[in-house]
Amino acid sequence: MRPKATALLVDLDGTLRRWDAAVIHGIEAAHDLKPGALYQAALDWSRLMPAIIGEITHDEWADVIAAELADQTGDPDRARAAVKEWEQYRGSVEPGLLALIRDARAAGIKVGLATNATDLLPADLRTLGLVDEFDAVINSSELRIPKPAPEYFGAACLALHTPPRNVLFIDDSERFVLGARAAGLAAYRWTGPENLPYIRAALNLA
Incomplete structure (x- = not known):
């Protein structure tokens, strides 16, 4: 039987x-880009990887995205404007999961944020009101190792001062969930707020 989880790692995006x-589609439409063009340019691994392992800054990554879109559209000014507007949108917080995080910490469970992110992460956490919500923040661009590398999860467990067998990891990526399990953590794939009762039960939260 697996031991009780005494720490929680939560993915961001x-x-x-x-x-x-x-x-996102509204921004694309306003700048005459095809639906999905921004994510396709931004999340291409050859462009994303250097940003999330700290080889280039977030601003440099944005320049790479704009250059790719300019090649597609033939309009550098429009491409740069689209990327700038996209960067101004920082998303929103899932309230039920944030409530769970707060309840977990109140119950003595350590909580870490485990994310593949650029050097913009500290500013994003301030924008989202999340600065004081974690016991540790494990950012791939600072660690210079991305999820789902075993070394990433090892560093995350060290940051929480908790052995892998006592850590529950929550992420929307099946690949990252499988990577966490291979590293010895319990892991659960997030599909939406309907997962909250399961996670609460796994952490013995009322």
């Missing part, structure tokens, strides 16, 4: 932070 696709 797609889990604690929600992105409204309608907002």
Whole structure:
């Protein structure tokens, strides 16, 4: 039988932070971009990886995205304007999961934020009102190792002063969930607020 989880690791994007696709599509439409063009340019691994392991800054990553969109559209000014407007949208917090995080910490459970992020993360946490909500923040661009590398999860467990077998990891990516399990953590794939009762039960939260 697996020991009780005494620490919780929570992913940011797609889990604690929600992105409204309608907002993104609205930005694309306003700048005559095809639906999905921003994410396709931004999340291409060859462009994203250097930003999330700290080889380039967030601003440099944005310049790379704008250059890719300019190549597609032939309009550098429009591409830069689209990326600038996209960057101003920082998403919103999933309130039920934030409530769970607060309840967990009140019950003595350590909570860490485990995210592949750029150097913009500290500013994002301030914008989202999340600065004081975690016992540790594990940012791939500071660690220079991305999820789901075993070393990433090892560093996350060290940051929480908790062995992997006692850590529950929540993420919307199946690949990252499987990586966490391979590293010895309990892991659960987040699909939405309907998962909250399960997570509460796993942490013995009322």
